[in-house]
Amino acid sequence: MEFSSKLIEKAVNEMSQLPGIGKRTALRLVLHLLKQPKEQTGFLSQALLNMREDIKFCENCHNISDTKVCEICANSVRNHQTICVVEDIRDVMAIENTGQYKGIYHVLGGKISPIEGVGPSQLNISSLVEKVKSGKVVEIIFALSSTMEGDTTNFYIYKQIAESEIIISTIARGISVGDELEYADEITLGRSILHRVPFEKTFKNN
Amino acid sequence: MEFSSKLIEKAVNEMSQLPGIGKRTALRLVLHLLKQPKEQTGFLSQALLNMREDIKFCENCHNISDTKVCEICANSVRNHQTICVVEDIRDVMAIENTGQYKGIYHVLGGKISPIEGVGPSQLNISSLVEKVKSGKVVEIIFALSSTMEGDTTNFYIYKQIAESEIIISTIARGISVGDELEYADEITLGRSILHRVPFEKTFKNN
Missing domain, CATH: 1.10.8.420 (RecR Domain 1)
Structure with missing residues (x-):
């Protein structure tokens, strides 16, 4: 041009x-x-x-923030014993929009991806492990996208905190609400059968 | 959000x-x-x-330029008696890329579009009419896109310069080079038959 x-x-x-x-x-x-x-x-x-x-990053959860500690971490009403591990601010926004989560977050800033040259040391993983070891955490929820990189990152963190006596969970994978079964891919459908939930849970509040 | x-x-x-x-x-x-x-x-x-x-606009052709007079207008090798009327700098770049045009340009800065609130007074039309009336121009080539707005603009300018004794032409509409006839729309195909050119012209240089 x-x-x-x-x-x-x-x-x-x-x-x-x-x-x-x-x-x-x-x-x-x-x-x-x-x-x-x-x-x-x-x-x-x-x-x-x-x-x-x-721009500042919250010194607790590493989310983007205008203050030293972000609004979510500074909110004493939220459950500080449950930490949801996400990739970046977009995932925080997406989960906040659901209105279903009352814990706090931990923003990794990316996923382990050898192809893009992103190793564990470039992500906020060590501070998460420290938090777990401090004993103040009851549950860790992995909410990374379900890709090769996401699974690798989940597993890398899991290996480091597996010995702690905390609950380690990951968000459910399954058929989207409103989707037809016949168009779902086999892996997702397979997972949603393996990880089926008691029917009563689907209409009772928790 | x-x-x-x-x-x-x-x-x-x-x-x-x-x-x-x-x-x-x-x-x-x-x-x-x-x-x-x-x-x-x-x-x-x-x-x-x-x-x-x-940013500056060439005071002769109104094209975007870093200098008072753009490189094309300042080039004495080019034919200053032929003026190609275009909408904006992108059209100038497109025509320059063909390497087939040796005249100069006149950039209107848009097309007459009542829907978008663009009237003739917002475009560089009066300076074009003045150029034609000065008697230094031999040919005007309309090269606006072939839409309702483009045709309206062409016709508006034509009405004002029709009495001058200059050649007024418009770029040829027809089947694109490499296209199959059967997929061409009727209007384009119709025009390319009406405005057929002597076969010899297609392989002789001009």
Whole structure:
């Protein structure tokens, strides 16, 4: 792509570094900004800069937060003895949206993935193990996505905390609510049969 | 969507103002920036700001340019008597890529579109009419996309310059090179029959 303007070229090049945004899309976005008032570009740049400079991570659960300890960890009503292990802030948001979880979280910041060069030392695993060893934790819930990397990470952590006398659970895998059985893949359907739950549980409150 | 951080929320809100980028995509992009070195966010913000602040438009053809007169208009080898009328810089880039055009351009900056509230006065039409009336132009080539808005814009300009003694042409519509006839729509196929060209022209150079 040849540009008639170095300024446009530079903006497009920087924009197309973002995942899923190619040169063409980047050019479309940049031209859109050109048509909008100057302030919009100013607001966007400033918001990104502020976010990148001032962002903090909760020193307890490592979630993204504006304060030293995030709102969830600072909430004394929540059950601090149950820790849900997730990959990143998006998973926290997804679980919070269900309104079904009253414990706290531990954000790993990724999954063990040799292909992408992510090893255990780059993730917030040691602080989780320490928490468990401190004896204040009653249950750990693994809520990583059910991929090769997720399972590897689960197992890596499990090996380090298996000797502690705590409950270690993982979120249930099974047929989505509202799904037809015939379209489910075999592994999911198989798991949902193996891990069947007492029928009474499905209509009684816990 | 509820965010645990106002900084993230603001960045996501600004990002999702861009066309085709929803809140979820914006969050993905913002989290990507968080994982990259701080410099990348700095470069991106700076490139966008510089682009928006310092961008110039060629005073002759209104194309985006870093200088007062763009490279194409400043090039004395090009034929300044032939003007190709296009919508924006993307069309200039597309035509330049063909390597088939040696004239200069006139960038309208959009198409007449009552639905989007774009009238003739918001486009660079009057300066085009002036150029034609100055008598230095021999041919005008309309190269707007073949939509209702494009045709309206073509016709609006045509009405104002029809009395000048210049050649007014429009780019050929027809079956794409490499396309099968049976899959072409009727209107395009019809046009390509009506506007058939002497066979000799297709293998002789001009």
